[in-house]
Amino acid sequence: MTRRAFIKTGAAAGFALSLIGGGALAQDTIKIGLILPMTGPFTSTGKQIAAAANLYMAQNGATVAGKKVEIILKDDTGVADVTRRIAQELIVNDKVTAIAGFGLTPLALATAPLATQAKTPMVVMAAATGIITERSPFIVRTSQVVPQIAGPFGEWVAKQGMKKVVTIVSDYGPGHDVEKWFTDRFKANGGEVVNLRVPLQNPDFSPFLQAAADFKPDALLVFVPSGVGTQFMKQFVERGLDKSGIKLIGTGDVTDDDILNTIGDVALGLVTAHHYSASHDSPENKAFVEAFKKATGGLRPNFMGVAGYDGMHALYEGLKKTNGAGGEALVNAMKGLAWTSPRGPMSIDPDTRDIIQNVYIRKVERVNGELYNMEFATIPNVKDPSKAK
Numbered sequence: 001m002t003r004r005a006f007i008k009t010g011a012a013a014g015f016a017l018s019l020i021g022g023g024a025l026a027q028d029t030i031k032i033g034l035i036l037p038m039t040g041p042f043t044s045t046g047k048q049i050a051a052a053a054n055l056y057m058a059q060n061g062a063t064v065a066g067k068k069v070e071i072i073l074k075d076d077t078g079v080a081d082v083t084r085r086i087a088q089e090l091i092v093n094d095k096v097t098a099i100a101g102f103g104l105t106p107l108a109l110a111t112a113p114l115a116t117q118a119k120t121p122m123v124v125m126a127a128a129t130g131i132i133t134e135r136s137p138f139i140v141r142t143s144q145v146v147p148q149i150a151g152p153f154g155e156w157v158a159k160q161g162m163k164k165v166v167t168i169v170s171d172y173g174p175g176h177d178v179e180k181w182f183t184d185r186f187k188a189n190g191g192e193v194v195n196l197r198v199p200l201q202n203p204d205f206s207p208f209l210q211a212a213a214d215f216k217p218d219a220l221l222v223f224v225p226s227g228v229g230t231q232f233m234k235q236f237v238e239r240g241l242d243k244s245g246i247k248l249i250g251t252g253d254v255t256d257d258d259i260l261n262t263i264g265d266v267a268l269g270l271v272t273a274h275h276y277s278a279s280h281d282s283p284e285n286k287a288f289v290e291a292f293k294k295a296t297g298g299l300r301p302n303f304m305g306v307a308g309y310d311g312m313h314a315l316y317e318g319l320k321k322t323n324g325a326g327g328e329a330l331v332n333a334m335k336g337l338a339w340t341s342p343r344g345p346m347s348i349d350p351d352t353r354d355i356i357q358n359v360y361i362r363k364v365e366r367v368n369g370e371l372y373n374m375e376f377a378t379i380p381n382v383k384d385p386s387k388a389k
Contacts (some may be wrong), residue, residue: 029068030324032315033090035101035111037078041201044227044258045103046075049125049308051296053100056312059291064316065324072096078103080110087111091118097319097326098123100311103304104225105173107130121318125311126304129173130386133353134257140334140353142222142314143307144275146177146386149223149251150223152359152379153273154185157249162219166212168205169223171197178223178251181385194206203228205235212246212337213239219247222254226304229254233263241268251278253375255364257302260371267364267371275357276303276343279372288342303343310341314348345381352387 004201034053036046050073062069072094076083083102090096091114099115100123102108108127112135115122124141133139157165165186169175175197183193195213196208203224212220220241224232232254238240252274255267278289278300288309292301301309304379316332319325332355338347346357361377 029070030064030319030326031070031072031090031094031096033087033094033096033098033099033220034071034073035076035083035086035090035107036073037074037107038073039104040077040079042078042103042225042227043379044302045126045225045258045304046101047299047300048258048305049101049103049311050304051292052301052308053312055292055295056309056316058295060312060316064319065322067324069316076103076107078107080106083107084110084114087114091120096120097324098315098330100315101125101308102127105132108132108139109135109173110137115139119327121315121326121334123311123315123334125307128177130177130384131173136329137353138331140314140331140348141355142311142348144250144303144357145354145386147176147181147386148355148357148382148384149273149275149359150178150181151185151385152382153249153361154182154191155189156273156377156379157182157219157221157360158186158189158191162191162247164217165219165221166196166215166217167192167221167223168196168198168208168212168230170200170203170225172200174225175200175223177386178221179201182221198224200225203231205232206239209235209239209241212243213244217246219249222248222250224254226253226256226302227259229256230259230263233266237266247271247377252303252362255362255373257373258300258305260300260364260373263371268318268366270364272362272364272373273359274303274362274373275359276306277360277362277373277375278302279374280343280360281375282340282342282344284292284340285342301342306342310343312344313339313341349383352384354383354384354387356383358382 038046080352335350362373
């Protein structure tokens with residue numbers, strides 16, 4: 001055995017031993033470790049989810065099953081090694097009942113083995129690659145699954161008469177999912193696609209936008225992480241593509257609700273597919289948006305915020321069923337949960353522990369002086385097609 005392998009084996013064994021007795025003991029406080037990128041390039045994700053989690057507790061109380069609920073918020077800066085270290089500390093030292101958050105796919109994947117080993121429920125409130133729930137039986141997701149957005153959108157776009165599309169996606173798990181599922185469904189309906197991938201860190205979209213323009217497509221589909229849409233749209237305009245006749249479409253990340261007004265008029269008319277809009281017309285959403293803005297000094301909630309809010313709902317409802325117990329019992333209690341979210345009807349698939357929800361087709365419009373993603377078509381109760389039996 002090499003020295004490195006010995007050290008890794010010893011560390012894993014130490015982690016396992018530290019769980020014996022400590023993590024399984026009953027406690028009067030239910031601790032939820034919330035691991036989010038509160039600093040770094042993905043700060044908006046962390047701020048949205050943290051604010052929504054705090055709002056849920058403010059509205060629903062800080063006790064469940066007679067036990068106090070405590071959120072322990074930790075900043076992982078969007079770095080997977082940091083996420084894993086923090087998760088281990090929360091499980092071993094703080095003896096949390098559950099861990100939650102996970103702003104990006106690599107962060108969730110890095111933590112999944114710890115959730116399995118410690119038998120600690122892990123609620124994914126942001127990361128969206130299809131494979132995540134397959135990496136641990138203790139993972140439950142309340143955000144989205146990229147294939148459930150991109151696949152139906154590919155079909156819808158083809159039915160609008162578009163024949164040639166270029167996709168530009170960030171080069172990591174969710175971007176690959178968007179590329180695959182949009183492309184497969186669009187091609188199946190007679191379309192032609194060219195795929196381009198942009199580095200996730202420090203992206204420069206200019207050369208990819210030029211390549212897209214040279215192809216002369218009917219439309220350009222874009223996927224970038226939450227918060228990066230402003231940078232993409234700026235370069236889209238600088239390259240003159242807003243006047244090229246190429247229709248810009250995308251998943252909802254590019255017209256993220258909390259940055260949409262900063263993108264400006266260039267976003268008007270942009271059609272996207274997504275599972276949430278701050279303009280969703282329901283009593284539940286109107287109340288959520290109003291409360292979120294009041295709690296954050298006017299910040300508009302986005303799809304990350306609603307996922308954090310729903311993640312807390314899943315935890316609370318599961319804990320009510322288990323009388324405050326965690327472990328496998330809590331995961332089982334969250335399976336099959338169904339409720340009316342600010343985003344619309346949703347549930348946790350009991351077979352996959354993934355989200356089932358509506359997908360909305362939206363267009364950016366100006367309403368009362370502000371830009372909003374206005375829904376005009378609904379694809380109801382979409383499961384993750386990548387896990388279809």
